[in-house]
Amino acid sequence: MADSSGRLQDAENAIILQALPGVDFLALYPGVIISQSGQLFDFQPDSPKLPGFKNLKFYSGSPGVKITVDPSQSPRAVLFFEGGSPAGAALAFFSFAGLSLLQLGVNATQGAARVGDPVSIALSDLTQFVWPGGPPTGGPVVAPQTKISAGSTQIQIA
Numbered sequence: 001m002a003d004s005s006g007r008l009q010d011a012e013n014a015i016i017l018q019a020l021p022g023v024d025f026l027a028l029y030p031g032v033i034i035s036q037s038g039q040l041f042d043f044q045p046d047s048p049k050l051p052g053f054k055n056l057k058f059y060s061g062s063p064g065v066k067i068t069v070d071p072s073q074s075p076r077a078v079l080f081f082e083g084g085s086p087a088g089a090a091l092a093f094f095s096f097a098g099l100s101l102l103q104l105g106v107n108a109t110q111g112a113a114r115v116g117d118p119v120s121i122a123l124s125d126l127t128q129f130v131w132p133g134g135p136p137t138g139g140p141v142v143a144p145q146t147k148i149s150a151g152s153t154q155i156q157i158a
Contacts, residue, residue: 041057068099068103077091
């Protein structure tokens with residue numbers, strides 16, 4: 001028995017090809033994100049060959065990445081067609097203008113630290129104190145080894 005989903009996909013591709021003559025489905029098309037609903041985006045390409053697109057997913061290249069944009073700032077992205085398929089429209093790359101939140105590790109169990117994050121050191125974690133000018137006994141100075149005690153799974157772009 002023939003695969004009916006393959007035939008439906010072929011029919012959908014044929015309709016799209018007729019509706020968008022002259023579009024290269026292996027090309028990249030820059031444009032503007034005009035709205036967002038969850039992790040789906042409405043997009044207006046710069047190219048007059050293409051109409052606006054609704055409910056496009058954003059391809060980040062990594063699982064567990066979420067982005068939030070401010071459409072009033074006209075954030076830019078690039079439209080591409082996965083595998084050159086007319087039915088595979090998706091977005092990739094974005095400009096930081098209009099990006100309000102980039103969340104990495106949506107299901108992460110450990111946070112990430114950033115430059116400037118506070119580090120807590122418990123005296124019980126130290127095997128030897130570090131004294132200014134060296135320890136009073138004249139022995140070697142051992143730098144304390146610490147662990148980052150706080151982190152975040154979100155990166156806020158302000």
